[in-house]
């Protein structure tokens with residue numbers, strides 16, 4: 001590359017370590033303190049224009065508040081450049097190549113870097129450019145001015161007419177960053193010295209990591225012995241890959257964040273014959289992935305490759321464009337990964353990962369904290385416009401009590417440790433009136449429960465036991481409307497809806513007599529024999545005293561849930577069973593909380609379901625009483641759910657309800673019609689779409 005003029009000119013556009021930058025900078029006053037971020041026009045004016053490539057737009061030339069950085073190199077230096085392929089800044093540029101190509105990446109680490117002493121200390125600021133610690137002066141405008149002659153002479157040697165450096169040594173010398181250092185001489189007078197920082201001023205150590213276009217080394221300033229991370233980009237590769245513009249954009253963008261305490265600082269840039277050098281704060285806390293491994297938060301799969309591919313936003317993949325909200329997507333991915341130990345979207349190949357991203361295909365592991373889940377769900381929204389804003393994120397429950405702004409960086413970060421869900425075992429919801437842990441009362445557990453919310457009156461039932469009569473129903477909600485094909489009874493409402501594990505097993509022969517046995521056999525045909533089944537189901541309890549079971553969907557916000565309901569159990573008839581809990585249609589049912597809800601709700605869920613079932617049954621009784629007068633077919637039903645005999649469901653009344661198998665309804669949605677025939681043989685189809693939004697409102 002000796003004397004390779006074309007390379008030199010091309011990289012002149014990078015404005016890396018071009019001494020004439022200092023000259024240019026020194027001839028412009030720094031932005032007033034009151035306006036530390038000059039507008040694009042001002043910035044463009046302040047930036048050295050002559051040798052900046054035309055392809056670099058005004059935005060990329062924006063200069064940060066620290067004009068003094070211009071003295072060391074071409075502009076205030078950026079911290080660790082972000083990905084040159086997935087960076088939202090780049091992506092927002094419609095000319096940027098949209099589908100990232102990472103075939104050159106050799107990293108096996110994770111992008112997130114932990115600042116030195118992560119959590120407690122921040123990278124020291126300013127030590128290398130301030131007077132303290134023997135570093136370089138924080139040069140002022142006047143200091144800049146005083147550097148002008150030297151810089152100009154250096155610039156002259158680089159700008160246009162001057163030949164490019166001829167030898168490697170020449171490159172090292174003339175490729176160095178040039179700046180000034182303000183010092184106080186023996187007589188107490190301020191003096192300004194010209195200083196240079198180049199590749200010879202650092203000793204290079206081990207490789208810290210590799211990016212698509214770079215290798216990052218641990219390096220030590222020979223003079224100050226301060227350690228840095230130096231990112232080295234091979235000129236030839238950058239040019240070949242046409243990344244000059246992006247190197248510039250990254251650098252200039254991060255220049256604007258140069259004072260940010262949470263972002264690594266870029267101190268100097270310089271070049272030699274073959275490479276560009278970025279001198280960055282050293283993040284010696286290691287990779288985020290490494291920290292996750294130590295805390296046991298990371299699973300095996302995540303170790304193979306974690307990179308930007310997993311955080312790329314759907315809009316970048318589908319519309320080849322991205323925006324600020326693309327960062328919010330990535331933020332949601334990172335929060336997820338910090339808690340789950342793996343990224344939300346991860347597959348065997350990048351292509352498959354991208355497929356998952358555009359289909360919003362991810363799951364929360366059991367025990368994922370609910371507030372974090374909510375936050376992630378609101379960030380991982382396909383429509384960028386509907387993602388939470390930064391302000392909303394700050395106010396989200398997940399960050400409750402967390403101060404933002406400068407205070408955040410003064411706060412000692414909590415130690416990373418594995419998240420332990422509050423409850424490991426799911427609570428079993430036994431539909432006989434008590435949940436495990438609570439002392440079961442064989443007689444009447446209702447007494448120990450809080451009163452139902454709307455008991456209107458009580459009336460003696462046929463057997464002398466009081467039945468609560470509840471006549472008031474709330475107006476239909478959106479959920480009721482959406483699920484109306486299932487809510488076939490008069491004024492039927494959904495009282496509670498949610499995912500539960502449903503364990504169903506055929507009742508032993510004899511419990512229901514011959515008829516039941518036949519029913520059982522019939523069921524076996526659908527349910528694949530007499531084995532116990534445990535499946536997650538969407539369970540709805542209705543005001544007509546019914547439980548409707550539908551296949552559980554994987555989607556969040558109810559989006560992908562199906563309204564195919566597979567079975568209904570009427571909370572109507574009491575069938576004594578030896579084991580208690582819920583029976584219907586020749587089956588015995590036990591309901592369990594899903595692991596997720598068990599851990600998130602701290603065991604409240606079981607009680608809520610039981611309360612709801614009681615209420616449903618009471619409502620059903622009162623409705624029935626109202627419609628049938630003295631002919632109360634529910635008169636025998638005890639007023640509590642406490643008895644193991646409170647078996648619910650009546651195959652005689654609902655002959656077909658249990659004949660609708662998962663399999664038989666898998667590809668279509670069925671609906672039942674009115675009265676006791678509502679689960680009869682007629683099963684109409686209704687579209688999934690009808691129920692989606694309704695469920696959405698429930699979650």
Ligand SMILES: Nc1ncnc2c1ncn2[C@@H]1O[C@H](COP(=O)(O)OP(=O)(O)OP(=O)(O)O)[C@@H](O)[C@H]1O
Nearest residue numbers: 082083084208209210211212214216229281282283
């Ligand atoms: N300031 C730093 N301190 C310590 N290690 C670093 C620092 N900057 C980068 N690294 C290490 O070097 C690796 C490559 O970083 P680099 O910034 O060159 O690429 P990238 O932008 O992360 O990747 P890509 O260019 O592929 O998007 C990082 O993954 C990290 O391991």
